[in-house]
Amino acid sequence: MYYVNQNIKDVVRIFPPQNRYGYLRLDMNENPEGLPQQFVDEVLEEFTPEYLATYPEPDVFIQKYxxxxxxxxxxICITNGSDAAIRYAFEVFAEKGSSVVTVTPSFEMYGVNCNMLGLVHKPVPYSSDFTISIDRIIEAIDDTTDIIVLLNPNNPIGPNFTLEEVTRVISKANQVGAVVIFDEAYHYFCKSSFLDLIEKYDNVLIFRTFSKLFSLAGCRLGMVISNTTIIEYLRKARPSFEVNALALKFGEKIIDHPEIFDALIKTAELGRSYLLNSLEKNHYEYYPQSGNFIFIKPHIDSNMLACRLMNNKILVKTYGNDLLKDYIRINTGSVKVMEQFMNALLEADR
Ligand SMILES: Cc1ncc(COP(=O)(O)O)c(C=O)c1O
Known part of the structure; x- marks a missing residue:
């Protein structure tokens, strides 16, 4: 019988849903409408046979970024989405059997990567009022800890951590010889970042992605930003051609067009404030989070509502765990998208 890695054998994976094209996608924190068609067409014109036949050259993108x-x-170390950054960071900075401290609920792939790589996952739970004690996070860090992961802001729940709170976490990490990852997938939606800390501390990694505000989830473009020593280790851990040429070109072109970036931010802000007003007017209990997503407590069962909305071509996220089972989570979009959602919600939620 052939060998199979026992950790991989045992790991539980819930694979992302398929056939989502054609739906209003509010379930995975993407931009439901994507980039302007004209911009996409312009970038696609640059895909010559020569460009596609040549192995990707990331340097131009990295310099611009x-x-x-x-x-x-x-x-900077660019990766095939921040999903891949998680894997490389865990492979490089955690020894088998050591522990990784995260919060829960959080982005599932942190726990999954712990299981795949034989690391001990120590998730610190949020309370029922969606708050978490930084003291409990610090208490969970001990001599066995190699990595601490905080999302800034957390997904799916939680306010931002303060500078004072994260400084305490970093100094405890320093005491036990651990690195601290700040996953900033959603930081553009709340304008909070701990990027400056990479200069101040030698054990801080920042994860960013082009999948959220930049609307390129299909391209798979993520990055780790850290000091040069950490970046060198991560670059050694990657395959030779990590990010494909299509992703690099789209990434470059977005950075070349700051007006697109400004418009994406503006659209996100207007859509969010439209949605919050409408929820308020219609007396919904809701919890706006710091990222591009909001929890709404429906009048009917959350799974039944999600089914009804799906029949109306709208996808929303539901949860099985006790803390979140009574809510739907939706990501925000433009005012037009939020109007479509609100109309469907009012129709289905009774
Ligand atoms: C907090 C967080 N980090 C990372 C990711 C994955 O991003 P990427 O598409 O770059 O792999 C997600 C995706 O939802 C996320 O919520």
């Missing part, structure tokens, strides 16, 4: 976030190119 480094200037965009005001760091040096040597501070």
């Amino acid at each position: 480094a200037a965009f976030v005001k760091v040096k190119p040597e501070n």
Whole structure:
């Protein structure tokens, strides 16, 4: 009988749903409408046979992105989405059997990667009022801990951590010889970042992605920003051609067009404020989170509502766990998208 890695054998995976094209997608924190068609067409014109036949060359994108976030190119390691960044960081900075401290609920792939790599996952739970104690996170960090992961802001729930709170976490991490990952997939929606901390501490990694505000989830473009030593280790851990040429070109072109970036932010803000007003007017209990997503407590069972909305071509997220089972989570979009959602909600939720 052939060998199978026992960790992989045992891991439980819930694979993402398929056949979502054609639906109003409010379930996975993507931009439901995507980038402007004209911009997409312009970028596609640059895909010559030569460009596609050549192995990807990431340097131009990395230089532009480094200037965009005001760091040096040597501070950046690009990956096939931040999903891949999680894997490489765990492979490089955690020894088998050591522990990884996260919060729960959080982005599922942190727990999944722990299980795949034989790491001990130590999730610190949020309370029923959607708050979490930083003291409990700090208490969970001990000599066995190699990595601490905080999302800034957390997905799916939670307010942002303060600088004082994360400084306490970093100094405890320093004491036990651990690195701290701040996953900033959603930071553009709340304008909070701990990027500056990569200069101050030698054990801080920032994860970013082009899947959310930048609307390129299909391209798979993520990055780690950190000091040059950490980045060098991560670059050694990656395959030779990690990010494909299509993703690099779209990434470059978005950075070349700051007006697109500004419009994406504006659209997100207007849509969100429209939705919050409508929920208020219609007396919904809701919890706006710092990212591009909001929890809404429906009048009927949340799964029944999700089914009804799906029959109306709208996808929303529901949860099985006790803390969130009574809610639907939706990501926000433009005012037009939020109007479509609100009309469907009022129709289905009775
Ligand atoms: C907090 C967080 N990190 C990372 C990811 C994955 O991003 P990517 O598409 O870059 O793999 C997600 C996706 O939903 C997320 O919510």
